[in-house]
Amino acid sequence: MTSDLAITLVKYAVMFLIFLNVAPIMNWVERRACAYIQDRPGPNRVGPFGLFQPLADVAKFMFKEDITPAAADTVLYLMAPAIALLPAFTTFIVIPFGPDIATAGRTIRLIVADVDTGVLLFLAIASLSVYSLVMAGYASNNKFSLLGSIRASAQLISYELALTLSVLAVLLPVGSFRLGDVVAYQQSHLWNVLPQILGFLVFLVAAFAETNRLPFDLPEAESELIAGFHTEYGSMRFALFFMAEYTNMAALSALGVTLYFGGWSLPGITYPHTLLGGVLGLLTLVAKIAVCMGIFVWVRWTFPRFRYDQLMRLGWKVLLPLSILNLVLVAALTVGGVL
Amino acid sequence: MMVPVSWYLTLAAALFVVGTVGALTRRNGIGIFLSIEVMLNAANLTLVAYARQLDQRTGQLLVFFVIAVAAAEAAVGLALFIAVFRQRRTIDVNRINLMRW
Amino acid sequence: MEKLTFFVFAGLALGSAIVVVVHRSPVYATLSLVLTLFSTAVLFVLLGAPFLGALQVLVYAGAIVVLFLFVIMLLNIQSEESAHGAGAQRWVALLGAVILFGMLGLGFWRGGFASVGPLTAESVSLKALAEELFSRYLLPFEIVGLLLLVAVIGATVAARRPGEDDEKSSDVPFEASPPGPLSVTGEGERFQGGTSS
Numbered sequence: 001m002t003s004d005l006a007i008t009l010v011k012y013a014v015m016f017l018i019f020l021n022v023a024p025i026m027n028w029v030e031r032r033a034c035a036y037i038q039d040r041p042g043p044n045r046v047g048p049f050g051l052f053q054p055l056a057d058v059a060k061f062m063f064k065e066d067i068t069p070a071a072a073d074t075v076l077y078l079m080a081p082a083i084a085l086l087p088a089f090t091t092f093i094v095i096p097f098g099p100d101i102a103t104a105g106r107t108i109r110l111i112v113a114d115v116d117t118g119v120l121l122f123l124a125i126a127s128l129s130v131y132s133l134v135m136a137g138y139a140s141n142n143k144f145s146l147l148g149s150i151r152a153s154a155q156l157i158s159y160e161l162a163l164t165l166s167v168l169a170v171l172l173p174v175g176s177f178r179l180g181d182v183v184a185y186q187q188s189h190l191w192n193v194l195p196q197i198l199g200f201l202v203f204l205v206a207a208f209a210e211t212n213r214l215p216f217d218l219p220e221a222e223s224e225l226i227a228g229f230h231t232e233y234g235s236m237r238f239a240l241f242f243m244a245e246y247t248n249m250a251a252l253s254a255l256g257v258t259l260y261f262g263g264w265s266l267p268g269i270t271y272p273h274t275l276l277g278g279v280l281g282l283l284t285l286v287a288k289i290a291v292c293m294g295i296f297v298w299v300r301w302t303f304p305r306f307r308y309d310q311l312m313r314l315g316w317k318v319l320l321p322l323s324i325l326n327l328v329l330v331a332a333l334t335v336g337g338v339l
Numbered sequence: 340m341m342v343p344v345s346w347y348l349t350l351a352a353a354l355f356v357v358g359t360v361g362a363l364t365r366r367n368g369i370g371i372f373l374s375i376e377v378m379l380n381a382a383n384l385t386l387v388a389y390a391r392q393l394d395q396r397t398g399q400l401l402v403f404f405v406i407a408v409a410a411a412e413a414a415v416g417l418a419l420f421i422a423v424f425r426q427r428r429t430i431d432v433n434r435i436n437l438m439r440w
Numbered sequence: 441m442e443k444l445t446f447f448v449f450a451g452l453a454l455g456s457a458i459v460v461v462v463h464r465s466p467v468y469a470t471l472s473l474v475l476t477l478f479s480t481a482v483l484f485v486l487l488g489a490p491f492l493g494a495l496q497v498l499v500y501a502g503a504i505v506v507l508f509l510f511v512i513m514l515l516n517i518q519s520e521e522s523a524h525g526a527g528a529q530r531w532v533a534l535l536g537a538v539i540l541f542g543m544l545g546l547g548f549w550r551g552g553f554a555s556v557g558p559l560t561a562e563s564v565s566l567k568a569l570a571e572e573l574f575s576r577y578l579l580p581f582e583i584v585g586l587l588l589l590v591a592v593i594g595a596t597v598a599a600r601r602p603g604e605d606d607e608k609s610s611d612v613p614f615e616a617s618p619p620g621p622l623s624v625t626g627e628g629e630r631f632q633g634g635t636s637s
Contacts, residue, residue, distance in 0.1 A: 073467075076467070076468075076471075115490060116490060116491075116564065116565070116566050117490050117491050117494045117566065120491065120494040120495070120498065121494050123494075123498055124494045124495075124497040124498040124502065125497070127497070127498050127501075127502030127503065128474075128497065128501065128502060130502065130506050131471070131474065131506075134506070134509050134513075135471070138467060138509075138513060146513065150510065150513060150514070153506055153509070153510070154510070157502075157503055157506055160502075160503075164498075177566065341442060341556075341558070342442055342443055342446045342486070344487075344556060345548065345549060346446065346450075347446075347483065347487060348548040348549075349545065349548070350450045350453065350454065350483075352541055352544040352545055352548065353454055353541065354453065354454065354457050354476075354480075355540075355544065356537045356538075356540050356541045356544070357454070357457045357458055357461055357537075358457065358461070359533075359536070359537055359540060360461060360533050360534060360536075360537045361460065361461030361462075363529075363533040363536070364461075364529055364530055364533045365461070366520060367466055367517065367520055369466045369469075369470075369508065369511070369512055369517060370461075370466060370469060372508070373460050373461075373466075373469050373470060373473050373508070374460065374461055376473060376504075377457050377460055377461070377473065377476060380476060380477060380480050380500075383480070383484075383492075383496075384480055384483060384484075387483075387484050387487045387489050387492060388487060390487075390489070391487045391488055391489075391556060392556060394556070396568065396569055396572050397572075399489045399491075399492055399569060400569070400572060400573055400577050402484075402489070402492050403492065403495070403573070404577075404580055404581075404584055406495065406496065406499055406500055407499075407584045407587070407588060408584065408587065409500070409504065410499060410500075410503070410504050410588065410591075411587050411588050411590075411591030412591075413504045413507060413508070414507065414591050414592065414594075414595040415591050415594050415595050415598065417507060417508065417511045417595070417599075418594065418595035418596070418597075418598035418599035419598050420511060420515070421511060421514070421515065421598070421599045422598050422599060424515050425601075425602075430515070430517060431520075
């Protein structure tokens with residue numbers, strides 16, 4: 001049992017290290033890509049191409065003054081950034097990152113938590129990320145924070161429905177909640193994005209809303225609500241929220257890529273069941289996640305923001321019926337034997 | 340090595356009792372509601388424990404329905420709280436006593 | 441290992457349930473409820489119902505309790521000076537609680553328990569659960585769906601402002617509505633600023 005535990009810890013360490021580096025890398029990518037789209041240089045002083053900018057940012061965050069508002073609810077105020085990180089660094093445990101490795105007489109599945117309720121666990125833990133927003137907004141004792149957090153939590157729980165239903169539609173032909181089975185299904189059939197393009201579009205839009213990214217970032221919009229629920233947070237605590245947002249983005253990208261684009265596998269190529277195959281699978285997954293994150297950044301700097309009532313209308317009146325329609329279509333196709 | 344099922348049942352009974360005390364003594368309407376949710380949770384735990392003991396899935400399916408019904412009850416109950424609050428400006432159950440004799 | 445997990449999460453569940461019942465601030469009580477639900481979900485997993493554990497976190501802790509928090513923040517419910525009623529009421533409730541616990545315990549322990557075998561992959565299988573749900577319990581499933589629909593309609597109607605036009609308030613959330621009864625005594629004032637869409 002201890003060797004099982006050790007192997008699980010190693011797998012978690014691998015995934016954790018990858019997702020830990022998402023925030024600084026995305027910081028640089030975001031600023032350079034934003035600058036490129038806006039036809040200006042972007043950070044290019046700190047190291048070649050501004051590559052050390054994230055280090056400079058970390059140093060800035062560490063040395064800034066750490067203020068706690070006097071009338072803030074201290075316990076909740078301090079807990080909120082920590083609670084923001086917990087779901088971000090737990091949801092990826094059900095994402096498979098490579099083929100099974102056969103070594104020393106045992107088969108190691110490259111997934112940290114190989115449970116029967118795979119995707120459901122992801123969605124369950126991701127739904128807990130609402131609480132950090134609620135606590136931050138409530139504890140800050142600030143009108144803008146409270147408004148931002150109420151809007152953010154309403155947005156999150158509304159789009160969770162469309163997200164869950166589109167995920168469910170992917171699971172119907174596979175017949176299992178496990179993401180390993182979803183990848184195996186996509187290795188023998190087409191990538192899920194092709195037969196379920198409607199579901200993929202719903203998932204994409206819902207993912208933008210779930211991570212509070214433009215065009216759905218009214219809860220933290222600078223021009224609307226100061227900074228929304230994290231108005232009163234400075235220095236390291238703001239950095240934690242920031243990091244939690246990017247890691248959430250990466251985790252949701254990983255889920256989307258695994259559900260719709262084949263995850264760690266490429267069509268037609270069989271990865272060897274050795275450590276090399278595991279590394280290749282991991283690299284494929286990371287490359288796909290990187291493409292998806294690039295799309296997140298691209299969309300952010302291209303589209304204007306949704307107004308809050310437009311956002312809620314979109315979530316309830318457009319996405320939810322579309323995802324139910326998608327579910328019914330996929331169910332019909334699955335029963336009919338096509339998928 | 341394994342935890343006896345009776346321990347789970349004891350815990351569920353304790354949770355239920357804690358919830359009952361809360362539902363009986365809290366003055367805040369929302370507080371009463373939260374205590375009722377604790378009681379429902381304790382009932383769910385009892386159902387799952389018995390499903391384990393008797394090796395049947397009926398208990399688990401009943402929990403599924405209990406969670407759905409609790410969701411419906413929470414939605415309607417909170418809507419009623421909002422409506423009462425609009426009229427009476429308070430949720431203190433000692434003061435919402437218009438229909439008391 | 442299983443015993444350790446049980447004790448940790450049982451203690452957490454009981455402790456946070458006591459906080460739910462005792463704490464004066466409704467927001468803290470609601471957040472303790474989240475902890476109670478999460479601990480109970482872990483206990484569900486220990487009892488061989490991982491689907492129910494995930495479902496409890498997803499639905500109960502992830503949506504229902506958020507609804508509670510919304511209402512608390514929307515109505516600006518303050519902490520009370522004392523969370524409980526007068527002295528006599530408290531002691532009677534405690535006495536009733538002890539008696540209730542005794543009665544429940546009697547019911548649970550009198551029969552005695554046969555020992556249960558370890559959990560097998562078949563007994564926690566999601567597929568078998570789903571098959572039973574959609575064959576034997578199909579009618580209750582459909583009725584619960586209908587119940588949820590009725591609850592949504594009822595909640596929307598019950599929480600609506602009296603005498604307002606349907607068109608105006610149908611897709612505008614609470615805080616963007618024009619000043620209404622909630623703002624009369626200034627308790628709803630917090631939500632009047634900044635939004636007029």
